[in-house]
Structures are given as structure tokens and as C-alpha cells.
Amino acid sequence: MKHFFRILTFLLTTLTGTEAQIPNAPPGGIPGQPTPPTTVVPNPNGSILDDTTKQIYGPRTTRFFLETDVFNNRKTLYAIDTALVGFHQFTFPQRVDHRLVDLGNLGTATRLTYYEPPTRMGAQPGFNAYDPYAFTPESIRYFDTKSPFSNIYYVQGGQGQNILAFDFSRNINSRLNLGLDIQRVNSEKQFGRSTSRNQLDRQEVNSWAFALHGNYRSRNDKYSLLGHVRVLEQAIADLGGVSLDARTDPDSILNNSLDDVLARTPTARTRERRNNFHTYQQYVLANGFQVYHILDVEGRFNRYTDLNYASSDTRAYPFTGQRTEFDTLAAETSYSLLENRVGVKGFFSGFNYRLHLRRRDYRWLNQYGTYLKRDSITSPATNPAFFTADGLRTGEVSFLRRSETFLGVWLNYYFPDSSRVWAEGEYLLGKDYLLRGEYQTRWLQVGLSSTFSSPTLVQQRFLSPLLSWENRFSNVAAQSVWGRATFRVGGLTLRPSVSYDLIKDYIFYDTTGAPQQTAVPLNLFRAGLGLEFRLGIFSTRSELQLATTSGADVLRVPKVMVNSRLALDVLFKKVLYIQMGLELHYKSGYYANAYLPLTGQFYLQNQFRNQPFVLADAFANLRINRVRLFVKFANLNQGLFGNGFYPTPYYPGLRRAFGFGVSWLLFD
Numbered sequence: 001m002k003h004f005f006r007i008l009t010f011l012l013t014t015l016t017g018t019e020a021q022i023p024n025a026p027p028g029g030i031p032g033q034p035t036p037p038t039t040v041v042p043n044p045n046g047s048i049l050d051d052t053t054k055q056i057y058g059p060r061t062t063r064f065f066l067e068t069d070v071f072n073n074r075k076t077l078y079a080i081d082t083a084l085v086g087f088h089q090f091t092f093p094q095r096v097d098h099r100l101v102d103l104g105n106l107g108t109a110t111r112l113t114y115y116e117p118p119t120r121m122g123a124q125p126g127f128n129a130y131d132p133y134a135f136t137p138e139s140i141r142y143f144d145t146k147s148p149f150s151n152i153y154y155v156q157g158g159q160g161q162n163i164l165a166f167d168f169s170r171n172i173n174s175r176l177n178l179g180l181d182i183q184r185v186n187s188e189k190q191f192g193r194s195t196s197r198n199q200l201d202r203q204e205v206n207s208w209a210f211a212l213h214g215n216y217r218s219r220n221d222k223y224s225l226l227g228h229v230r231v232l233e234q235a236i237a238d239l240g241g242v243s244l245d246a247r248t249d250p251d252s253i254l255n256n257s258l259d260d261v262l263a264r265t266p267t268a269r270t271r272e273r274r275n276n277f278h279t280y281q282q283y284v285l286a287n288g289f290q291v292y293h294i295l296d297v298e299g300r301f302n303r304y305t306d307l308n309y310a311s312s313d314t315r316a317y318p319f320t321g322q323r324t325e326f327d328t329l330a331a332e333t334s335y336s337l338l339e340n341r342v343g344v345k346g347f348f349s350g351f352n353y354r355l356h357l358r359r360r361d362y363r364w365l366n367q368y369g370t371y372l373k374r375d376s377i378t379s380p381a382t383n384p385a386f387f388t389a390d391g392l393r394t395g396e397v398s399f400l401r402r403s404e405t406f407l408g409v410w411l412n413y414y415f416p417d418s419s420r421v422w423a424e425g426e427y428l429l430g431k432d433y434l435l436r437g438e439y440q441t442r443w444l445q446v447g448l449s450s451t452f453s454s455p456t457l458v459q460q461r462f463l464s465p466l467l468s469w470e471n472r473f474s475n476v477a478a479q480s481v482w483g484r485a486t487f488r489v490g491g492l493t494l495r496p497s498v499s500y501d502l503i504k505d506y507i508f509y510d511t512t513g514a515p516q517q518t519a520v521p522l523n524l525f526r527a528g529l530g531l532e533f534r535l536g537i538f539s540t541r542s543e544l545q546l547a548t549t550s551g552a553d554v555l556r557v558p559k560v561m562v563n564s565r566l567a568l569d570v571l572f573k574k575v576l577y578i579q580m581g582l583e584l585h586y587k588s589g590y591y592a593n594a595y596l597p598l599t600g601q602f603y604l605q606n607q608f609r610n611q612p613f614v615l616a617d618a619f620a621n622l623r624i625n626r627v628r629l630f631v632k633f634a635n636l637n638q639g640l641f642g643n644g645f646y647p648t649p650y651y652p653g654l655r656r657a658f659g660f661g662v663s664w665l666l667f668d
Helices: 002-014 067-071
Strands: 063-065 149-158 161-173 176-188 203-217 223-237 268-286 289-306 328-348 351-371 397-414 420-428 433-440 444-453 476-485 487-489 492-504 507-509 515-517 522-535 538-550 560-572 576-587 594-596 601-603 613-624 627-634 657-666
Touching (some): 067 223, 067 268, 149 627, 161 657, 507 601
Antiparallel strands (some): 149 161, 161 176, 203 223, 223 268, 268 289, 289 328, 328 351, 351 397, 397 420, 420 433, 444 476, 476 492, 487 492, 492 522, 507 515, 522 538, 560 576, 576 613, 594 601, 613 627, 627 657
16 A cells, blocks of 8 residues: 555655646547547648657647547547546446456456347357457557657556556557557456465456557558557456355355355366457548458367366266266367458448448367376276276367358438438348448437347357367347437436347257257336536436346346446646546346356356345546556445445455556657
């Protein structure tokens, strides 16, 4: 704690004399996320500014753009995030208003709180639990900097949570820019911790994400190239949840020190690795007519091992009632992809248009192995060829190679009042299709989608020593409609929303952890209301979500979810901006899906009911010049209505913790 206050004192005393912070910084607040578009005004004289006498580079001179906007012929420059709003929300579920659910600790497996229709057709891998921690083509920011730009983001979240992110970008020349993004996420075990002081024994998550990116344009601006390399290394100590017997009340566990609570699989480990190479290039053949090409080369690797399966709690593996004969198990999957998309795009009769041909060639490999200790083999193996000299059983291997070809179209039209309508469609020859569209005005958005999507590869094939399958599921059909509106009256803003999803042939993981397909259609209806209000230095932002389902009982969601923030904004000595307040999150009780580390999937369970809970966090966000800081007291209401909560069955949420973070922008 004393080190933090020393750092804070240093920043306040040394940075006051530099350039004043922009008072009307754009909203946003989530580190690394794009903020709304801002018009860039060039230097009217075109002269070179003298930076030897004053600091002229900053958030106004450094902007970035996204590949999506270039792809859709609406290139927009975005401002660097300098806002205080939501800056304290460093956990990944909080960054998206709890539309993600994790295992109660930073960097652990996640799932969506509500169903969302797929946006990519074809057979996808299906290992999505660690998606939030990986860079994606949509999140890569491409810069055109007037000076070298760096952003250092560090969080000490309390209870062993840490995030370190570093962004760097600079122009090699006026037409070529290179950049580097690095993110490291670490967290310590919250239960079943070793008494050892060895940091490795106490670590639960060690995650590295890396992206090297660049963009180039020719002298005449006819040719443009965007490209990046992305890497994710995720190493997890998969604890399997707290060990409970049939007579133990899960809430009573929270009354004790979680250090003394046993983990169900204390020696289990998961490793996920992703390597991606991506390029986008386009060439202008004539006014309103361009050709483009997108290349993706991807490799994925997933491995689960339980190094001492013989002593693990069998309840961590819901599909096996008796202990099998081996002591150590391992299951691996690997996936490789080569994807090419070529097409034409441009403008015609007021429309933005795009046509493409997409080809995917992928490979899917499953294999597993088990290990028998020599002293556990009581008699010679009946099939010596099935065992090595060390007792390693080689298991089985499953290999799949496929190709897919798609045709696609996209149309966009802007009306004179700046409203727009867009629609897109894609068809996998002989199989999948996607139809989607939306109408947008300044106060209303309505849209619909219709998808007919292939099962994921892991739903089709999976091998492990305990659970294996090979399925021929039908495609999943989903019809979705949604609407959102915005009404402003003085300082009050209301944002009602509604959505409806009809899903046929839905694929889920049953109570044994195996995938199944239901023939009963599912209905999901959601209604929401967002509210923002400001009066003087006081502001509040709240959102209510109501959800209900019908059909087969395989799509389980909380019926009520509330997020609310109360804040005061203060300017101290004309240089220090402070926002302090209280943030609340509430979910109603339901039988949430449990997590099975062996398969990396969430599955149905009927034994553990997640009780309703309120999570309260107190925070203070500070900004002076180009430095933002926050202090946060998380779960401050622990012990008031209960000693804790379970975001996922058998996984306790983070206990009371004090954390802080800093973001420092450098422009030279």
C-alpha cells in the first residue's frame, strides 16, 4: 500500500507542469477499446510544428482506425481513450457489463451470459472459453502517428490479480506504420492454495497475448495493406471447483478461509495456444471500384492433463461413477486453418457494395493418452502392444480434413438524414447460410438475422480417456430480431431494448458433459432498459435486463440482471479530475451451467443452484494530464448479505479486495 501512495504522490507532483488534459475527452473508458469516431482537423498551414519548445503531440494528434471501417469503405479516425468513465472496470466480465461469466478469478474460462446468434459460418473449432483474452482482427488498432506513441497499462487488482499491457506504435515514414501490443494476465488461486510460498504453486492463470501489426499505403493511395501476427498463450491450473460432498452446503464453504478448502482436481492443467497471421489488402481500379484480398493462417492447440487423476475428486468428472485404472490422463486437440477471401467492393447508385468468394481449408486432430504407474499394474497387460515399456497407453487418434467454399454479398445505403440501412448474406455451398440486416437512425436501431450454422468441430468429434464422441448433428437454425432506442430529455437518457431468438436443433452439453441436440425449439425473449442521468457533479448509469425462455430446459439464463453506477465528478486545483462512486451488480438465482475443464465446455447441471447475489464495488478514478489512475474496493458488501457468491457452480467469486491501476500515455 505504501508503494502505491508513493507512486501517486510522485505523479501528482511531477506531472502538474505538463500539458493540461483535454477537458472534453471522448467517452469510452475500457482500456484498449475504440472510442466513438471523432473528426480530425488537419493543420491548415501544412507547416511542421516545432516540438522543441512545447509539447505538441498528444491525443489530438494521434489517431487510429480499424480494419472493419476500411473494409466497409467508411474509414474513420478514432481518438485515444482518455476518459474516466468505467476506467476501474479491469476484469473482463465488467468490461462488457457482465455479459460474460467467468470462474470467479481473473483470466479463467468464460461463457456468454445470454445466447447470441453466430456471425461466422462454417465449422468453427468450438473452444471459446478464452476468447476474451486474445486479440482479434476487429480489436487491432492501426495508427498513423505524428510521433512515437506508447501506452502503459498496469493493474494490481488485489487477491493476486495482475494485468500488464503495453502498446507501442510509430511511423517508419509517412506511409508505413508499425506497432506492438502486449498483454499479460496473471492471477493466484482463490481456494485450494498451497501453503508453499513458491509463487508457481499458488498461480492459477498465466496468460500472454501478443500482436505485431502494421499498415501501408502507396503514394497515390490506390493500394493499402493492413496486417498483423497474433499469439495467445494461456496456461491454467484447472482446479475443478471446490470439493463438496452431498451433505455440504456450498454457502457454508464461504464462511471459512478458502485457503483450507480443497480443490477437486488440484493437479489438473490446461494449456491453450493460438497463432494467427492475417493480412488485408485492397487496390483501387477505378472510382467506386476496388478489389481486395484477405488471408488468414491460424493454428490452435489445446491440451488438458490431470497429473494425479487417481486422487482427484470423481465429482469433477460427472460422466464417470467409478475410478478407472489409470493414474494420469491427457487429451489434446489441434486445429489449423488456411482461409482466403477475394472480392470486389465500392460505390454504385448511392450504395456501398461488396461481393466475395471465401475458401476455408482446415484440419482437426484429436488424440489422448493415459499413464499407468508400474506399481499399479498387478498382472501383465493382456495386450502388450497397447502399452509401452513405461506403461504409457497411447490411446486413440482422430483426424479430419475438410474444405469449404462461400459466396457473400454486403450492401449499405446512407439516407440524406444520416440514417443508414445495411444487409449482408453469405452461403456455404450446400450447407450453411447467414442473412442479417439493420436499420439505424440517431435514436433507433432495429435488426434481424437468420442463420443456418454447422455444429462446431468439438461438438462433432472429441477424444479423451474418459469421454469421447463422434456425432452427425444437423445444422442449428436461429432466427433473431432486436430493437434499441435512445430518448434524451435534458440530463436524462433512456435506452429501451428488446430482442427475440427462436432456435431450432440447438446443441448443448448434457449433465454428463456430452453434446446433445434437442428437437424441441427454444425461445429466448429479453427486454432491457438503460438509464443515464446527470445533475451537476452527480451522475448515474443503470441497466436492467429481463429474460425468459421456453421450450426444452437446456438454455438457462438469469431472469433478472442489473448493473448500476452512482458517481460524483470533481475537478481539483483545475488539473486533477476525480470520479468517485459506487458500482452495483445483481443477478437472480438459477441453475447455471457448470464448467468441465477436460472438454473446455460448460454443461447442464441440476444439483447446484446459483443463489441471487449483489456485488458492490467502491471506486475512485483520477486523471491528471495524460495519466489515469484508479483505486477500487471490490466486494465491499461481503458479510453484509452473505460471505460470498458463486458466478459458476462450485467456483467461488473473488473475495473482498483492494486494487489499483494506472494508464500512462506517451507521445514522444
